[in-house]
Structure formats: C-alpha cells, structure tokens
Amino acid sequence: MITIYSEDHRLQNGKFELIDGQLMPPFECPQRAENVLARVGEVGLGEVRGPDDFGLDPVRRVHAPEFVAFLRTAHDEWKAAHGDTDALPLNWPCRGFRQKLPDSIDGRLGYYSFDAGTPITAGTWTAITSSANVALTGAKLLKESGDHAVFSLCRPPGHHAARDLYAGYCFFNNVAVAAEWHRDQGAGKVAILDVDYHHGNGTQMIFYDRADVLFVSLHGHPAQEYPFFLGFEDETGDGDGDGFNANYPMRWGTGWDDYGHALDRGITRIAEYGPDVLLVSLGVDTFKKDPISHFKLESEDYLEIGRRIAGLGLPTQFVMEGGYAIDDIGVNTVNVLIGFEAAGC
Numbered sequence: 001m002i003t004i005y006s007e008d009h010r011l012q013n014g015k016f017e018l019i020d021g022q023l024m025p026p027f028e029c030p031q032r033a034e035n036v037l038a039r040v041g042e043v044g045l046g047e048v049r050g051p052d053d054f055g056l057d058p059v060r061r062v063h064a065p066e067f068v069a070f071l072r073t074a075h076d077e078w079k080a081a082h083g084d085t086d087a088l089p090l091n092w093p094c095r096g097f098r099q100k101l102p103d104s105i106d107g108r109l110g111y112y113s114f115d116a117g118t119p120i121t122a123g124t125w126t127a128i129t130s131s132a133n134v135a136l137t138g139a140k141l142l143k144e145s146g147d148h149a150v151f152s153l154c155r156p157p158g159h160h161a162a163r164d165l166y167a168g169y170c171f172f173n174n175v176a177v178a179a180e181w182h183r184d185q186g187a188g189k190v191a192i193l194d195v196d197y198h199h200g201n202g203t204q205m206i207f208y209d210r211a212d213v214l215f216v217s218l219h220g221h222p223a224q225e226y227p228f229f230l231g232f233e234d235e236t237g238d239g240d241g242d243g244f245n246a247n248y249p250m251r252w253g254t255g256w257d258d259y260g261h262a263l264d265r266g267i268t269r270i271a272e273y274g275p276d277v278l279l280v281s282l283g284v285d286t287f288k289k290d291p292i293s294h295f296k297l298e299s300e301d302y303l304e305i306g307r308r309i310a311g312l313g314l315p316t317q318f319v320m321e322g323g324y325a326i327d328d329i330g331v332n333t334v335n336v337l338i339g340f341e342a343a344g345c
C-alpha cells in the first residue's frame with residue numbers, strides 16, 4: 001500500500017490550546033505523523049511518496065472561497081494586530097447574535113471557528129494546503145494505479161472542518177476534498193466511513209443534503225463528547241440527502257464488542273449503498289490510552305477494523321484523522337492498514 005506524506009505538516013506546530021480551563025500544548029502535534037510514518041517503515045507497508053500540487057480549485061469545490069481566503073491571510077493579520085503569536089479566537093456568534101462577518105481579525109476568527117483549541121500559526125497555511133494535496137494525491141493514485149488501497153497520511157486532520165468553519169485541529173476537510181475529487185473524476189457514488197472517536201461534523205455538514213456521498217460515522221455520543229451539537233442518530237440527511245447520513249454514537253467506556261457491532265452496522269449500510277469508492281476517515285483515538293477520549297479499544301482491535309473494511313471489496317482510500325496516544329498511534333494506525341491488506345482485498 002502506497003503512503004502519501006509531506007514534511008510540510010511540521011509547520012503546523014501550535015504552542016497552546018485552551019483545554020480544561022488551561023492553555024496547554026496541543027495534543028495535535030507533529031510527532032503524531034512522525035510516529036505513524038516510522039511504523040509504516042518498520043512493517044514495510046510499501047512505498048512512501050510526496051504529494052502533487054493540485055492548487056486551490058479542488059479545495060474551493062468543498063470550502064467557501066471567502067473562507068479559503070481568510071485562512072490564507074489570517075496569521076498575517078493577527079501578527080499585525082497582536083504580534084507573532086498563535087491566533088486563537090475568544091468569542092463566537094451564538095443564539096440571538098447576528099451572523100455578520102466582522103472587519104477585525106479577532107471577530108473573523110470567531111466567525112469562522114467553533115472552538116479555542118485550533119491555533120492558527122505562521123505555518124498553518126502551508127501545512128493545510130499540503131495536507132489537502134496529500135489527500136488529493138491519494139485519490140488520484142487510487143483511481144489511476146489500479147491498486148485496491150492507498151493511505152493519505154494527512155496532518156493537520158480535517159473531518160471537523162465544514163464549508164466555512166474550522167475547529168477540532170481541522171482547517172480544510174481533507175476527506176471531503178478527496179471525495180469531491182472522486183465525484184468530479186467520474187465516481188457515481190462515494191461512501192465515507194469515519195472511525196475517529198469524535199464525530200466528523202464537518203464532513204456531515206458538507207454532504208448532508210446530497211445522495212451521491214454517503215456519510216457513516218462511529219463516534220463518542222454527542223451528549224457527552226465533542227463536538228457535542230452534531231452526531232445524533234436522528235441526523236439522517238436533508239432534501240436529496242435524506243437517508244444518506246448514518247450516525248452510530250456510543251457512550252463513554254465502549255469496548256470492542258459494542259464497537260464491533262456498530263462497525264458491522266455501518267459496513268452493512270455502505271454495502272447496501274453500493275459505492276464506487278470508499279474513503280475512511282482513519283482516527284485511532286478510540287484507543288483505551290488516548291488522553292482526550294473515552295473508548296476502550298485495544299491495539300489488536302484495529303487489525304479487525306481493517307479486516308472488516310476490506311470485506312467490502314471496494315477501492316479504499318484511508319485518510320488520517322485523530323489519535324493522541326503518541327506512543328501507540330503508529331502501531332494502531334498501521335494495524336488497520338495491515339488488517340486490511342491481510343484480508344486479501
């Protein structure tokens with residue numbers, strides 16, 4: 001299996017995020033991708049190559065052009081106003097507030113985000129455009145090479161980013177950009193399976209009214225877990241997309257038995273849909289030692305996740321999302337890929 005990777009991810013290296021009432025070093029850090037890459041090499045998964053440059057047009061197919069323009073200049077504007085520090089918002093529009101775009105950088109940070117845990121740094125723009133290119137290169141290779149699977153080692157991750165919102169360490173929605181590219185290149189139907197611990201709210205929001213992209217998500221229950229306000233079972237799509245969004249929320253403490261049952265339900269839904277290509281938002285923060293999550297999966301369980309996904313027999317693109325148990329992220333991520341390959345898809 002080919003892995004796509006870019007060293008530009010290191011340029012997203014925030015100093016602080018607001019968590020538990022404190023400014024702390026972000027859990028989403030460069031070492032995450034480095035450890036996954038090291039494990040790819042240790043097991044001999046396959047070739048590692050860099051991304052091609054697709055420009056911004058594929059990103060604008062998913063994200064509002066004004067949002068893309070904001071991210072390009074946000075840190076420069078912040079630096080001019082406040083100095084060379086990480087840019088974090090301090091207030092947001094909410095119930096009863098008018099949704100008008102402010103002039104000041106402080107106001108626009110709040111307008112375009114929904115948390116204070118996603119710092120914009122001097123290197124953010126380069127890192128996020130590179131991450132989108134990692135996803136797009138994987139999509140192109142999957143279509144053109146005839147291989148059954150490819151791994152886009154994206155960082156920063158993407159599944160919390162909506163059309164004009166960033167948060168949850170995510171700026172551009174890499175898996176959505178890749179899914180839209182597959183559609184533009186002729187795939188009739190695309191399915192996205194999100195196995196990250198946190199609900200892929202951004203991906204859901206982008207495709208919620210569409211029938212050509214099925215979104216299936218397994219995640220911590222939004223009554224208990226970030227992003228809190230989306231991810232319930234009754235969110236099944238809107239308009240043309242009614243019936244093409246499937247959420248499987250689970251409570252804190254979920255272990256393999258319940259998780260595996262939910263995974264089977266999600267896979268069955270994908271099989272019934274009959275997509276031409278499958279994209280997997282691959283997060284491994286479901287691991288029992290993850291510092292910001294509350295599921296109880298073991299490292300061996302990720303092999304089985306890969307095997308079950310392979311059972312669909314579909315061309316499959318894995319796109320890296322979350323996972324914050326740094327010492328174990330490489331083993332857990334690559335176990336999914338090994339399990340997939342071992343199933344002989």
